[in-house]
Amino acid sequence: MKIVLLSLVLFFSNQVLVLAQEQQDSNISIFSVQDVNVQLGFITGGNTRLSLEEFKLFAPKSELLNNELWEKSDRRGLMVSVKGLFSMQMGIHFGDKQKMKYKSNPFLRLGFTYYSGMSFAGDFELKERHSSDTLQSGQTGQQILIDSITNSTLRCRYRLQQLRLDASLIFRTNPAARWSLYTGIGMTGGLSIKASTDIDYTRSSSTEIIYSDGTSNSHHTYDERYESEVFINENTSAFSVYLPMGIDFRMGRKKEFWKRLHLFYEIRPGIDFIKIPELGNFSNGSFQNGFGLKVSWN
Numbered sequence: 001m002k003i004v005l006l007s008l009v010l011f012f013s014n015q016v017l018v019l020a021q022e023q024q025d026s027n028i029s030i031f032s033v034q035d036v037n038v039q040l041g042f043i044t045g046g047n048t049r050l051s052l053e054e055f056k057l058f059a060p061k062s063e064l065l066n067n068e069l070w071e072k073s074d075r076r077g078l079m080v081s082v083k084g085l086f087s088m089q090m091g092i093h094f095g096d097k098q099k100m101k102y103k104s105n106p107f108l109r110l111g112f113t114y115y116s117g118m119s120f121a122g123d124f125e126l127k128e129r130h131s132s133d134t135l136q137s138g139q140t141g142q143q144i145l146i147d148s149i150t151n152s153t154l155r156c157r158y159r160l161q162q163l164r165l166d167a168s169l170i171f172r173t174n175p176a177a178r179w180s181l182y183t184g185i186g187m188t189g190g191l192s193i194k195a196s197t198d199i200d201y202t203r204s205s206s207t208e209i210i211y212s213d214g215t216s217n218s219h220h221t222y223d224e225r226y227e228s229e230v231f232i233n234e235n236t237s238a239f240s241v242y243l244p245m246g247i248d249f250r251m252g253r254k255k256e257f258w259k260r261l262h263l264f265y266e267i268r269p270g271i272d273f274i275k276i277p278e279l280g281n282f283s284n285g286s287f288q289n290g291f292g293l294k295v296s297w298n
Helices: 002-025 052-058 068-072
Strands: 031-047 074-076 080-095 102-136 143-172 179-211 216-220 225-232 237-242 245-250 261-276 280-296
Touching: 031 102, 031 261, 052 102, 052 143, 052 179, 068 102, 080 143, 080 280, 102 179, 143 237, 237 280
Parallel strands: none
Antiparallel strands: 031 080, 031 280, 074 102, 080 102, 102 143, 143 179, 179 216, 179 225, 179 237, 179 245, 237 261, 245 261, 261 280
């Protein structure tokens, strides 16, 4: 995976240098690459909780999922998809009609974004209680019940690593100012490079002592068990539309080196569409947060 990302970064950088050289060979071309940016952040989605039967479609050969034990289980928690991201894009500016200068608005950002994290989840719990003994105090006559309790948990996660082409048309306020705001419209599209389902099973036992006055006391017996399974799934395809909104800070006013460096923060509310071979088509709202560094030579 690291080799793939490194190769993409090197290819991307080489294309930027080629385009910059073409710009130097002519006074004004139709377009010009004038900045490169990298961004780190995360993206969240809607409710991603799946049923036990749906997870069986991801892992039909799972011994843990196909255990009849879980037919009586309770599903817990509202879960939200969370994925980390890394993005690298170049800013392409277009020449005016007279081909005398490049326009500051609008400009095109073009590159790729890599996503990695949980897309679907499901946690299932089962609590079994068995009365193991009944005692009676010889001094007070109080009755004491001793119950044996077994807690079982099944934790299911469907995870994706995706690489998408990322393009957006950006409009911004005065680019020469120290601070500037921008917005626009964008889209992504691509395929997963890895899809997998992780299943973890845990079991623990305890003893609960119940007194006739209603009070109780629990003791963990340390009878624990853990099992896990991992299944590789088919690759998915995905597409999204979003509204980029951000704030840009130029790090210097006078020195040329610092004037070229920008820090920015960007949010992207949008809609994500994904096609999963095992389940079908899904769509949900998404919200992206990211901090980035931009190098500009305009």
